[in-house]
Amino acid sequence: MRGWLLAAVVLADLGGASARAEDCGKNGEGFNRWLNSFKQVAILDGVSAGAFDAALGGVSYDPEVKRHDGGVAMFGHNFAGFAASHVTPGMVARGKAELKRYAEPLAKIEQRFGVPGPVLVAIWGQETSFGGDNGSFPTYTALATLAYDCRRAERYRAELIDALMLVERGIVQHPSQLRGAWAGEIGQTQLMPSAYLMFATTPDGTGTPDLVHDGADALASTANFLKAHGWQQGAGWDEGEPNFAAILQWNSAEIYAKTVALFADRLAGR
Template identity: 65%
Template sequence: MRGYVVRLLLAIAAAAFGVVSARAADCGDSADGFNEWLASFKQVAIRDGVSPQVVDAALNGVAYQPAVSAHDRSQGFGQSFAVFSARHATPALIKKGKTMLLAYAEPFQKIEQRYGVPAPVLAAIWGLETGYGGDLGAYPTFGALATLAYDCRRAEIYRAELVDALMIVQKGLLQPGQMRGAWAGEIGQTQFMPSAYLKYAVNVEGGGGANLMTPADALASTANFLRGHGWQPGAGWDEGQPNFPALLEWNSAPVYAKTIALLADKLAQP
């Protein structure tokens, strides 16, 4: 009887260890276990409604990206507003922004009429995010999102974003090879996360089927995002004014939102 009890206790301990091991294998901070996790995630995505063909097209060959993990652990807006804004709202960016306001005057006008977001605000976001489309980012979106979805820090958030990225492909909005952007998975001229892409993306005429790799659609979608987060047409956007909270919804770092407002102020000047 004692031997049975010992064996039973050992079996319980082994089962408990197996549960812990399975849980540990569900996330990690290195390439170890990533391929096994990705194989299981593919089945989760299929159960969530993504076709097997899309899953294979987007995720086959995806590898763990150590650079993405390193970025995620070193991010932050620790600089003062004066330092941060001086580095980003540069005279060169202001000069180019004024040129872009003229070059895209017609779509900017359409967008403001529909959403109430002035062109200088949209141009400021565009300039800060990608230098007016000059740098959309070089990270393969599915590799970046899969790496962050495997990371234990914010796995659930990024697993949802990874499924949304797959849905972008399934809806025919973009092909996997087109989806390259920032290390955190943002894509397009103004850097939308996949969930925001699906929710707020509109073409310049206000309809669906938007391609956020193109400036006009990205700017319209950015205006749609801001309007969806409480933007009040005709109101101010500087800190303390009615529309500053909408800028914080775009980027929750106050130093970044204040820099958007500053750059928009500069672009609005004659």
């Protein structure tokens, strides 16, 4: 369900190594040669050889990721049908239970960022069924495959560098075990690596956030993202209200944003 939260990253002129890393492909042919050249790009960008090898050593091109990317379906044009299948009575009941269970951290989060719990829990529910399904694709394999593929190589090479920085900084300690969505999103609310680096936080801003295993940290990081993208405390979030634009920054598909807003309305008792 996630849109691609991809930050623009300008890579420095890396000479010959950069030129070689400009190669791309539409299948696995040439992937290993490209990956070897990309290692030099990553090192010049501040990633150690050890972090690169820990994340990408032995990684191979994944045609399943390519198939998902080539056949990705948009949300369509039928909001009523989409919302009916994603804001079910069962989902609403579960969401209300999570609001109660996470009442304390959600209160801290709203105090810090001004984003109400119903909106955060609605996104959480839509993204991963409240942390129940973060995705099963090996994250570094998926990102490397998309970074090599010609369709969106520049975007994903930037994301791959950011994902490697998560290893370099010790945020991801076991990269081979990290699993997420086929497009490289990580954690219980599905942040891209660039967004993880920029917005990961805990409810009170102390300690080391863990967006994969800690729901409260994932909710806090989502609120941080929304605040940075224009969320206005106390304003409405439905279509036509000020904060609908911030939800669109989370995911630019209007049907998705309207579904999140509707879900949040139900959770808030509207």
